[in-house]
Amino acid sequence: MRIAMIASEANPLAKTGGLADVVYSLAKELVKLEQEVIIVLPYYGNIKGTIKQGVELVCSYYVRMSWRNAEARIFKTIIDGITYY
Numbered sequence: 555m556r557i558a559m560i561a562s563e564a565n566p567l568a569k570t571g572g573l574a575d576v577v578y579s580l581a582k583e584l585v586k587l588e589q590e591v592i593i594v595l596p597y598y599g600n601i602k603g604t605i606k607q608g609v610e611l612v613c614s615y616y617v618r619m620s621w622r623n624a625e626a627r628i629f630k631t632i633i634d635g636i637t638y639y
Contacts, residue, residue, distance in 0.1 A: 560594045585635040592637040
């Protein structure tokens, strides 16, 4: 089964409260059951210093925001068998 979790925080990348623990623990257990798990979360500034493994730029595109265009970039890394975007 392919499972996607979307959250504002997830261990070990971003943690401010209990949500990060729950998302990570659930994902880790699902990986043990041989499920494909991805977690989607914002790429906060402090995440850059947290990741010790390689981060891959998947794609980038422009999003129209009112009077300007903003660049959106999607990054990917794999930690403990969990793919983070």
